[in-house]
Amino acid sequence: MKENRVIWIFLILTQFAFSQIRGVVKDSISGEPIPYVNIWVENETIGTTSETNGSFSLDIKEEKLLVFSALGYESKKSSSKNEIILLKPKVFELNEVVVTFPKKTKELEIGEAHKVHISQLSGNKPWIYAKLFNYDEKYMETPFIKKIVFYSNSDIKGAKIKLRIFGINDSIPSEDLINEDIIVTVKEGMKKNTIDVSSYNIEFPKKGIVIGLEWLIIEENKYFFTYKDPKTKQKVSLENYAPSLVINHSPDEISFTYSKGRWYKHKRHSSNYKKEWNNKVDTPAINLILTN
The missing domain is CATH 2.60.120 (Jelly Rolls)
Known part of the structure; x- marks a missing residue:
């Protein structure tokens, strides 16, 4: 019985120490999931990438500030408690440019x-x-x-x-x-x-x-x-x-x-x-x- 108690205490402590947070990254306008988003715990080396359906998970010990970065979107910081992360598409200003096309001969x-x-x-x-x-x-x-x-x-x-x-x-x-x-x-x-x-x-x-x-x-x-x-x-x-x-x-x-x-x-x-x-x-x- 004593051994069983020790095992349960160990499991509870382990779960507490290595809780897994889960979430989904979506486009704030279309609501579509965003794949391959770079996700970091701020100022730490802990990170992950969102899957093709926008989902992600991280094993962290306590509540952290996460940084989300994706091409074509504004970077965002959010608490690890938030399950749905909405990223805002960037607005690109178009400058007047002269477009030239390669000849591809060399x-x-x-x-x-x-x-x-x-x-x-x-x-x-x-x-x-x-x-x-x-x-x-x-x-x-x-x-x-x-x-x-x-x-x-x-x-x-x-x-x-x-x-x-x-x-x-x-x-x-x-x-x-x-x-x-x-x-x-x-x-x-x-x-x-x-x-x-x-x-x-x-x-x-x-x-x-x-x-x-x-x-x-x-x-x-x-x-x-x-x-x-x-x-x-x-x-x-x-x-x-x-x-x-x-x-x-x-x-x-x-x-x-x-x-x-x-x-x-x-x-x-x-x-x-x-x-x-x-x-x-x-x-x-x-x-x-x-x-x-």
Whole structure:
């Protein structure tokens, strides 16, 4: 009887300590659910992504302030007690612009990304891994972005990841240049992914452009990563979300991480593992294919 009491007390305390909050994100005008919304606990690394039906869940210990961010919508902060979150669509001012269309007679691939068997796991946070492409005058002959290439290594079939395209301001990624979700489905294993973005007619900005890959913390991306603990020699299984992203090592500080509601620039680091990595920056393996 005493043992049973101990078990019940443990279960009650566990449920209290790790309560799960659930909710749905919807468009404030149409009432339609919004998929793939980036959701963070304010100023913390805890986060998730809304599913295709707008639903989400988070395991948190107490009431928190959540930050909701989605392309085409105004960001919103809301208490974790609220079950329905309404996001307001952004109103975009249309400036008078001269529209030019690519001829697509030339191509130039830039970025020096290549396939290596080193990759970055996502963990279980909807963070963004990004790479800066600085402008060069030689791009004047091929000023439009035709395709985006990135290398992935996925443990599951059909993992989804969100492609983001940013401007840059004061050495930090700024506004999205495309105000709609570009969801990419990658195949299992080590793959080269090529995404045609020519329909957006993106002209290479003189300040540079940042290409980001945002992990989606959704059920269809979930798998368990198993490794052997070097100390205990025991197998450990951790929840993770596909796909992993291939990493290159750059001599230039051109990579960023978006986490806890802000951008962090990656710095050069010392490496004792391989000399060729020493004083280099971990950078996602991303290339651009330009056209005229």
